[in-house]
Amino acid sequence: MVFSWVRKGLRTGVLTTRYPAVHEQMPEGFRGKPVLDANRCLSDRGCDACVQVCLPSALELKQVAYNDDGGGSFGEWQLTLDYARCIACGLCVTACPTGALRMTDDYELAARHREDLRVVNMFEVPTMLDNLNGREKNNGRPA
Amino acid sequence: MEDPLDEATREAAARLNERVQRLFGHSLHIRHVDAGSCNACESEIKLLLNPYYDVQRLGIFFTTSPRHADLLLVTGPVTRAMEDPLRQTYDAMPDPRLVVAVGACACSGGIFGASAFARAGVAEVLPVDVFIPGCPPSPLTLIHGLLLALGRAEQRVHGRVQRVREDRLLQMFSLGAGGTREKERG
């Protein structure tokens, strides 16, 4: 019986991947990580479609005031994509009205520092700050 | 977590870390702890030992005793009940030791963290050396992350602050050079 298993094993041959010596390609459509093309993004103009559908709050939208003490009336919009929170569900890609978000099949996602997983898009468009309640938008998750 | 070390000590620690990574580079023993995952991450980690991925060819092994382990691989957001067992497992590991957070839950709490029931990831409990995102991270993602922890692979994601200029409006009217001016953070 042992011999039968050995024969079965040998007949199966070598299937081992040569990664990392050789880069492996994921199948088409594989959900790896989403990427934002900030040029197409309208989050500084009132769009928060992606933030609304992001359950782990990987996408967060907030206004950053020009004055550090928060007393000023001007600031910039900031859209953060945090890959440490992202579950690659793809709902943001579907929700985005301009196609600014797209899913890539990138799978080499690891990082040494938490900050390395955050991509912050600052929209250099001075805007009037909304009242305090409107300033931060995430999907209800404590910051 | 507060850093009690001074500059000189930190530098020495960094050099030691480098040496440690060279030491581990040849053979690594991993102790896995499930701190409240949904079990998809466990399934992917187990598959590392199947003939397709065969991490043992890279000198990476799994061990049952934390006292024999070099690296603690943690899945799950760290539920209330697993916080203490997780700490005890880490405490039982001899130095030098690494901690790797596997999956969105372990990296940040994922869809579950920071609640009445669980923490927002392993970093709230232990010092994490490598974060491996994904839900779940595929075996190739895990291999890349483990090799990164060993200093045998390059990190490919980099946090940055991108400044998006208004002259993309100009782009629309084909006036001047538009586009993003990226300001990479160090």
Next chain:
Amino acid sequence: MIDLVDFCARLSSACGAEQLLTVRLLQDEIAVSLPSHALLAAVHTLRHEFVARFVDLFGLHQSASQGIFHLHLLFALDEEQTWVHLQVDLDKQTPTFPSLVDELPACGWYEREIWEELGITPLEHPLLRPLRLAPDWPQGVYPHLQGFNWSQEVPAAEPHYFELEPAPAGIVNYPLGPVRSGIVESGHYTLRTAGEEIVDMYIQLFYKHRGVEKRAEGLPVELLPLVAERISGASAFAHSLALCQALESLAEVEILPRTLYLRTLLAELERLYNHLGYQADLCQATGLTVAQAQFDLWKERVLRLNATISGHRYLFGMNVPGGVSRDITEQGQQAIRELTVALRRDLETLSRLLLASSSHRDRLETTGILSPQDARLYGAVGPIGRASGVDRDLRRDHPYAAYADIDFEIPALQEGDALARTRVRLEETTQSLAIIDQVLERLPGGPVRVTIPPLPPGRSALGWAESARGECVHWILAGQDGTLQRYRVRPASFANWQAFSLAIPGHNILTDFPVIEQSFGLSFAGADC
């Protein structure tokens, strides 16, 4: 189909004709409201006269109606393809009900859960102590009371641990876990051994309790499947299917034919990789390493196929309320066909070799016997139940998706040992391949998704699916704002864990334990959720 008038009459008379009893028929569900003092009689009648099978017991708090507590019991009338759902109004000030544990041993865990999460007391429960909540959870904080927010901070209290009574002379307590050997989920067992023989076992689970039911409350409907998928990742499709079906039932939406067939196909793919991985894990426990590698290879191939057709190795993101999120192309169907042809051929060889390998088979035969009586009493479901004579399967008994149109067998055995559990799953693997073949042959055309309207407030619905580990039953109650007010999940593993401790004592030695554990193949995440 059951005669509703007859049912009402018999149930009423069993509880005493003067009792107030309202009965509504919703799709496949008979909903019965009754007062708390009629509960025992009703349960007794259901079990003995109607041969109903206990499925779930849970509580609900409605502060909108001035703090009313409801007790819900769910039974299955498998022969009639119907569910019976009892709802009992409890006293506002001191919500209690008579414990059903004597009548229904399977209720034990459910009653402890309702006590710790809502403060509803089951009177004369033999061992009332916390179940899911962590040892440092403070007394008097009830997470399922309306108004308790999933994300609120609950400060740590002095931890309280359950102490086993000391072992008698000659018996050793052998604690394992929650951090256990291997790449396994966290959970604690205490084995009691007399020499080599295991005389008893105590299980301590719920280290992985993440509050899934609370997480779903108040979420936009389109995000709910993301939560359901992560109850137990290896049953992601089954759980999200049960949830989506509940939502569709609630919104009274008709699902498109192509959706039904695709859902069947994907559910069977999930069953396939689970059963193949199960055989690999069992071979690891018995040390049959080549066999383990062979089955692991097949699991990997199925996961890669999943990634090709759905973008995700575990089929996350496929079920959406109203259908499936993407179609399976001709190319995808061809890839599925190729895999099933190759797997069917190889499975014949692998099964034959496996069952003929005495080093493997000897460790399974007569090991970890779960008797048919125990399996029935403690509510064992899925392949574990079917290996011990509980011949029930939602795909046949309460058909959903396209299962009513497909020909397939449900294997069932009586021996209840580890070998029976292996053989049932091997046969189910073959049956899954047959189901996939038929689905691909008959796949209707058309779109794969409809939009569902906003959820009608105050309405509730059941959704169910047979995962690789057994029946998963979900219940949802829509709140006033179109989100869920209450989400109840009864995964298969929650039911099966109670049966597990009964399979351990009885001529099993210490080294049998890993084999028995792997032969059950249960999910800690599912049970703990």
